[in-house]
Amino acid sequence: MSTRATQSVALAVAxxxxxxxxxxxxxxxxxxxxxxxxxxVVRVAPPFALASRESHLENTVVEAGGxxxxxxxxxxxxxxxxxxxxxxxxETARAVKAAGAHVLRGGAYKPRTSPYDFQGLGRKxxxxxxxxxRETGLPVVTEVLSPEDVDLVAEHAQLLQVGARNMQNxxxxxxxxxxxxxxxxxxxxSATIQEWLLAAEYLLSGGNxxxxxxxxxxxxxxxxxRNTLDLAGVALVKQLTHLPVIVDPSHxxxxxxxxxxxxxxxxxxxxxxxxxEVHPCPECALSDGEQSLDPRQFAExxxxxxxxxxxxCG
Ligand code: PEP
Ligand code: MN
Numbered sequence: 552m553s554t555r556a557t558q559s560v561a562l563a564v565a566x567x568x569x570x571x572x573x574x575x576x577x578x579x580x581x582x583x584x585x586x587x588x589x590x591x592v593v594r595v596a597p598p599f600a601l602a603s604r605e606s607h608l609e610n611t612v613v614e615a616g617g618x619x620x621x622x623x624x625x626x627x628x629x630x631x632x633x634x635x636x637x638x639x640x641x642e643t644a645r646a647v648k649a650a651g652a653h654v655l656r657g658g659a660y661k662p663r664t665s666p667y668d669f670q671g672l673g674r675k676x677x678x679x680x681x682x683x684x685r686e687t688g689l690p691v692v693t694e695v696l697s698p699e700d701v702d703l704v705a706e707h708a709q710l711l712q713v714g715a716r717n718m719q720n721x722x723x724x725x726x727x728x729x730x731x732x733x734x735x736x737x738x739x740x741s742a743t744i745q746e747w748l749l750a751a752e753y754l755l756s757g758g759n760x761x762x763x764x765x766x767x768x769x770x771x772x773x774x775x776x777r778n779t780l781d782l783a784g785v786a787l788v789k790q791l792t793h794l795p796v797i798v799d800p801s802h803x804x805x806x807x808x809x810x811x812x813x814x815x816x817x818x819x820x821x822x823x824x825x826x827x828e829v830h831p832c833p834e835c836a837l838s839d840g841e842q843s844l845d846p847r848q849f850a851e852x853x854x855x856x857x858x859x860x861x862x863x864c865g
Contacts, residue, residue: 599748601755607793613761615733616690616709618653620763621795625861626824628654628692632839634676642831644683646846650853655689660696662716669837677707698726705732715739718750728757735763740770764796768803777805786820801828801842811852818861
């Protein structure tokens, strides 16, 4: 058999690994060469067998602290880039809750490009974040940077974020595949969709089926926005996988004035929700102030994301 044919067959076999493999679709059939040298047709399944829509036709609903993500509702997660003080996170939690957010975000461990930038307040921030979540009744999402922090972060948060820079940190993914907590997997700034879904596959194949994907913009030649928000990619990923997909318009654009239009666009392409940075005083923020909404701007955005608007989008 030729190398190409062998590879095709291997892929075809790998593609049947999903528990609910379905009939091959026309697009998954490719010509190859049979052992006798005659043309043959074999199935080429996506390499992300468990993440693929073919392995699981129904949308997966991920539950995080009582909030269902991917159930046809639109879930908004909001809060500051970094937890800076007890007062700041409590105030933000109250404001985003009042505006209708479903999950509280806040960073305790911050992946920063420069080692001289604010790195987050660690354990203390986790405690304040958890307290603010309890007070408002909001489940908490926060980033875990390294495998040794997973247990501590999981004690304080209901949803564990893998940041864009860590999307291909396989030691972290393997560790998270064994936790009972759901994972929010951000797309790497230079990751293809296939690489992103293969990162999800690490979590799924390791036993954690509670995975939510988050598009947060990718690096392109364009510098007018911080990143290029790949909304067509979101629509594509919704077709390729059964996992819920949310959008982060804050990192995706880097500009406060673009957060609301990008949020509405995300809803229009079928995203299951949003992750938005909100700070009581964006000008005073220790990280990402220029892309953070203040509570009034966030409340205004939430008013435009009414069920009626969303139904019109959907
Ligand atoms: C964040 O959510 O604050 C963050 C650091 O995001 P990203 O990993 O997408 O850059
Ligand atoms: Mn940020």
